[in-house]
Amino acid sequence: MEDTFRWSLVTAIAPIAWGTNYFVTHEYLPAGHPLYGAVFRALPAGLLLLALARRLPRGIWWWRSLLLGICNMGAFFALIYLASQLLPVSLASTIMSAAPFTMALFAWGLLAERPTAQVLIGATAGIAGVVLLLGAASTSVDVRGVAASAAALTMSSCGYVLAKKWGRATEGPLATTSWQLIAGGLVLIPCAVVVEGAPPHLDGPAVAGFAYVGLVATALAFTAWFAGLRRLPAASVGLIGLLNPVTGVLLGLLVSGEVLTLRQVGGLALVLLGITLSQVRVNPPARLARVRQLEVTE
Template sequence: MKATLGWALITAVAPVAWGTNYYVTHEFLPSGNPLYGAAIRALPAGLLLLLLSRKRPRGSWWWKSLVLGTLNMSAFFALVYLSAQLLPTSVASTIMATSPVVMMLLAWALLAERPRVPHVAGAAIGIAGVCLMLLTGTASVAVLGVLASVAAMLMSSLGYVLAKRWSHEVDVLSSTSWQLIAGGAVLVPFAAAVEGPPPALDAPAILGFTYVTVIATAVAFAAWFLGLRHLPAGTVGLLGLLNPVTGVLIGTTIAAEALTVQQLCGIALALLGLLLGQPTAARLATTVRTRADRILERI
């Protein structure tokens, strides 16, 4: 139980970091350059992890790194960067919280991980919380931003499940570094063709990219893929509910966005859904049911 809780805490670093990423991108990074923004985020992070792992791809991992890098990094980063520029912090981060259901369905199809009742219940409650946080009517919502967020969620959910399916073949740091490097390399030519010269970066942008690269990318993805290796996909997906909670709280405390009673209820539901999907909660529920049955039998 302690080991499972430990892996859950490590994995939770990722959605918390991603929740802060929306604010940093929206406030400090240059707008209008989603492809360059994604490339600048991915390549340095991948090289940093490569320095730690010191391994290069072999065999099938050349094409697997390209596939995962495209799903989890290049297309995902570009879409997230675009949505962060078009949507309020709270809205952009909450849309990604619908991924637990998609991850559970894909894990069922590709990994034979049948969704458990606590996972399904947690996802339903968590999505209800997401809806409360999203449907506040306190800010305008750009349709293009919503579409970008939904596309990012679908692509990354598939990429995460594939990464779990192939995780036994190589260590986490190596596979994460290869994905980031492949994803960044795919983005560079498209960025040059579509966006022209790289954007000029001032001091706040450099600091912002440093945070996004090191914390919200290198550290976050390493933690996330560690969790996928040691925990069921449904459990990991539900930990992603910390993303919108963090986004809303950051938007409230730093970006001065209004926090309504409806959003507070949404946060409470999201956290409840997250807790229901954790193995410790499932064991606790089983223990309670067992003891209750014994008491009833005695009666």
């Protein structure tokens, strides 16, 4: 239980950092350049982690890194940016909050991790909490934005579960994360040149913003995320990811000087309850019986 709690705290670094990324991107990074923005986010962070890990891919890890880099980094970053431009934040975040369910389904199919009733109840409570926190979108819905969000959700959920499956090899999360970031960034470069032309001019605040996004919200966050995936069930990690919209809401309230409404307090409580439920381990009846039998014999 103590080990689970410790790795849950490590994993939580990722969604909390991602939640702050919304504010930094909106306030300091250049608008209208999602592909270059994704390249500037992924590539420097990947090169930094590679310098620390000092390990290049070998054998099958070349194509694995390419596939995971597209699913978890390159295409994911671009799709999320597109969705944020076409949809209200509340709707985009609500769609992405379904990650605990989609990750549980992929983990069931690829890892034979059958979701327990406890995890499913926690996921339902967590998603309901996100809906209460963010509220329903009152503007018209752009189908393209919904499609981009759904594609990002599906690709990342599959990619995360595959990373968990393949991460059982000797390569650690630092090395495999660096390979994915570099692959995702390199794939996006020709797309950015063709679609967006010359890279945007970066002023001082933009450089500082990209430094934060690259170091904290990408290098540190994804290393913590994949480390958690190696040690925790995929569905539980997906629920921890709900701290992402929670952080975004709380940071927005802090910056704007507003206070939490009663509805938002209830939503926050539901999210935390859902995450807690997913982390508590209940011993199966058979195991409990064996433990009690041993206690009696002793």
